[in-house]
Amino acid sequence: MTMGTNISQTTAFHKADNSTTILNDLNYQPDRSALDFSEFPVWNATTLTHLVGDNPPMHLRLLEKFLASAQNQVDIIHSAAASGDTVTLHKVAHALKSAARTVGTMQLGELCHEIESAGKTGNIKYCITLAAQLNDVFEAAAEKIKHILN
Numbered sequence: 001m002t003m004g005t006n007i008s009q010t011t012a013f014h015k016a017d018n019s020t021t022i023l024n025d026l027n028y029q030p031d032r033s034a035l036d037f038s039e040f041p042v043w044n045a046t047t048l049t050h051l052v053g054d055n056p057p058m059h060l061r062l063l064e065k066f067l068a069s070a071q072n073q074v075d076i077i078h079s080a081a082a083s084g085d086t087v088t089l090h091k092v093a094h095a096l097k098s099a100a101r102t103v104g105t106m107q108l109g110e111l112c113h114e115i116e117s118a119g120k121t122g123n124i125k126y127c128i129t130l131a132a133q134l135n136d137v138f139e140a141a142a143e144k145i146k147h148i149l150n
Contacts, residue, residue, distance in 0.1 A: 013071070037137065040106040043144040049102030063145050066103045072098060074138050076113065083129040089127050090119030105141035 048059045073096040080088035097112035112131060118126040 009117050023056050037107040037110045040141045042107050044104035074134055081128050084124050086119040086122045086124055090116055107137050108141050
């Protein structure tokens with residue numbers, strides 16, 4: 001970044017390989033291929049065991065609560081994207097990211113991380129692009145979790 005660059009006009013885009021590209025356009029919208037989260041597991045069933053130990057009844061309760069609250073958060077993210085509310089996008093994506101990573105839904109966690117970052121910088125176009133993937137990524141995780149719950 002050169003001297004005189006308005007930091008509020010700079011966006012850092014974190015790539016899957018952990019490198020960072022600095023973008024000077026808040027209206028940046030990557031091509032769809034840049035939004036591939038398939039390198040992350042849809043759901044890692046061992047994550048909860050690592051966090052809370054081998055306690056299947058607790059895992060089931062946490063997963064049930066996650067599915068109920070995550071669906072609500074996904075709906076809020078879609079509404080916020082549609083209305084251009086980047087503050088809500090940032091906050092709700094942050095909360096969903098944390099919950100997703102806690103229960104092991106890593107693709108969802110990474111997608112929410114991107115939405116959170118885009119919302120924080122006010123990049124509504126990128127938020128909308130990312131939110132378009134949210135239902136598919138959430139449903140893939142929910143399907144795997146529901147298989148365990150049933």
